[in-house]
Amino acid sequence: MKFVVKLILIIGLCYLLQLVLPFWIVAVAAFLVNLVIKTNGWSSFFSGFFAVAILWFIVASGIDSRTDSILTERIAQLFSLSSFLLTAITAIVGGLVAGMGGLTARMLHTQSKKSKSKYYS
């Protein structure tokens, strides 16, 4: 449950912040959310990863379909990729940055393994 809450929070926060701030703000967003909501390492990383990967994938795919792949195809060709793979790599890059942001927050937490599993179930 906590994981889903984190996902939604990170997606929302990133969506708003990204309208004005550079890409690395997703790491900060995932860091902050994971700082406030304590979970284990896996959850910290993947909450950030999936939140931003999903967000970036949806936004990129939206642009791609609205513009009939006009630029996606050219950029994909530049990197010898398909349009879908370019979108997927976009999602993964964003996901990694946010995932690492989330994981960094986790490292500041003091809770033991026991308490984590208790919360997480």
Add this chain to the structure above:
Amino acid sequence: MSIYDHKSIYNSIGICIKKVLSFRLVNFDYKFRMRIIKFLITLSITLGLVYTLNNQLVINNQPIPPLGKFLDPFQGFWQNATSDPVPYSSEEGLEGLTAPVKIQYDSAFVPHIFAKNKEDLFFAQGFIIAQHRLWQMDFQTYAASGRISELIGKQALQFDQLQRRKGMVYGAEKALEAMANDPELYAYILKYTEGVNSYINGLKYKDLPVEYKLLDYTPEPWTPLKSALLLQYMIDNLTGWDQDIEKTNAYNLFGKDIFQQLYPNYSAEIDPIAPTPSTGWDFDSLKTTPTPDSIVFNDGFISEVTEMPDPDNGSNNWAVSGWKTKSGNPILSSDMHLGLNLPSLWFLIELSAPDYNTMGFALAGNVGVVAGFNQYNAWAFTDVSRDERDWYKITFTDENKEEYLFDGTNIKTSKVVEEIKVRGSETVYDTVIYTHHGPIVYDESFPSIEGTDYYALKWIGHYPSRVQKALIELNRSKNYTDYLKALENWDAPAQHVAFASVSGDIAIRVQGLWPNKWKNQGLFIMDGSQKSMEWPEFIPTDHYAFQHNPNRGFVSSANQHSVDQSYPYWQGWASPDNYRGRRINSILSGYDSASITPKHMMELQQDDYGILPSEVLPLLLDSMRNVRSDITTDSIFTSLSSWNYHYNADYFAPVAFLSWWQNIKRLLWDEMRNEEIALNSPTDYQTIHLFKNGIPSGLVDNKHTAMSETLNDIISMGYDSMKHDLQIWIKKNEKELNWGNYKSTSIIHLARIPALSTMNIHVNGEDDAVNSTKRNHGPSQRIVVEMSNPPQAWAVIPGGQSGNPGNPAYDNMIEAWREGSYLKMNFLQEPVDSNIIILNQTLVPDKQ
């Protein structure tokens, strides 16, 4: 940013971690210390990741854009994609305007700018062109000034060095000085600059053209010098080609007689642009100094020549008198042949302010329009194919090259240290030595380290150019007299300026600086220490050749010899056309009175008939029939025999002809392919002429074979090589072997990025046809203007109005260009309320 910078960052992170590990905090327990360490490690990895994704990486010499920034769908390249061809805001508040400027975009995406005064008009032009083409205009100034290494690294170093040594910035600075001396013009240029900069200043990373994101840099502020650099770039494109070094080599290698047979200054048959009138030219020509006794050096051969622009850079233009047209109005046509690139070289625009209303093709970076029309006149350009660059051999008197010999005395040089920044590597310094002739281009280190001599470049591009003034004057000209007055300012590059007016005039002038050279001056490298070798004074502008309402009812030019040999001033031709001009003239002559329509003129622009093959192919076929009686059953031979000489994209015959012809020339002129001696083969025209009139003895035989070939043997061997080459082509390309596929015309992105280019366009034409479309070169625009009141025009460019590869208007006109159709120009003259307008944009003064 190089890999090494990243390494050093990682190293310092590592040192930090080590320090933390060794830190003794007695009061902290072990667990806490471990947590801090884990946190710092994770944080470092995160920061390292962000840093890496925020910077350009170079992997295997391939630059990778900063992936985080670039792929971010909120700010990165995704944001450059748009389905709206005019994705511009309907109102912009801009500091620097005095009154609101209205811009209407029509359904062809052409902006029509309406301003209350010319200052606002040119401010808006700068803003609008930047809104469409910022990266292109910026990048072209980098190219002009030799700064490409700054963007892409070492591989552009030789190019940049050459630009610096040619004195591109030196020439642009002279042009800028000339502009600054004209207060009215300079005010416009400053306003234009302000307009460009007001666009740049409003940009965030998200809004940057995608090329900035790809190459990871940001736009520089625009300056008047950048506008001058763009003109310099055009001057270089049109006058930056000569064969002086190759001709010097050829003269010394073959001797005077053979040289003259191979490389005559005039072709045997010419159809000049401004023939000498039967009554002669109406001026008293200046005296010309006699040719010095010895004008050719003979002290060794030069093996390498620096890169030069395509010698086919040129154009077609013509104007027909009202009595030849169906409507009774003159019609003007123009297509300028240059490298085919994306974003398009030209930008279609209408500019309107009190006492100034013009429409046509603007360059991205210059005030006004270049070729176009207004309510009264239309004008267009083709290049004068004259040798406007000469080389002087410099004799230095000391090792440090402080002084050189000239006219019996020593003259001091000046030195400019060129600082060439190189991305990912150390800055390169190149000292360019200036003599009074011009900068030294060739020396012991350039273009290769084998050089021993010093050659200074004397170039028309180093004179102050006032063409920007001439253009503005043409834009607002009202009649023939105004056209002449405007052209008084046109100095370089020399152009054939065709003209037609609503009042019924047609005209053409051979306009541009030309020194009163002695016969053969500048054909060869000249001795820079002799005064007699210097360029004499320029001929007076009223001695330029011209045609005004000639009896034949049309004027035309296609870069052929501008004048005949009766013109009193000697002309050194660079690479004059021998075919297009004759074809245009024969077609225009063929029209009866009151018959020509704009449609006919469009058809002529698409004409793909080749006079070249028509003059040589029958001869080649005859030769084959004589040598090989069985050849007539060969399928390629029958295809060639029945060819109508049209370079049609669907045909096979032009493929076979071109390959055969190239192979024949390769075998015949094997003497010209010499590693130690830079040489050019004779032109196609001259080769055919020699076929018919005898090739100098000894040159026919191919030196690479044991036998002694006759011309028939060479033709026959060429045929076999052609068959061989075509078989290889078929194996390599899984496509039908036809002219379109073989020629494979491509419109290449300026940064040579294939993914942003349009490749393999199936299009008719060849460089010797009126439709001169070849592989990466051809009509960069086409326009036909009928001088009705107001004029009507139809135009097309091989690309589109937008410079953004993510915009549908980036390449939307390529198909029309390919198939030879046109877009009707909407010459609005004042704002309209009509459904042809798809966007109204207002630029409003914003005083902060």
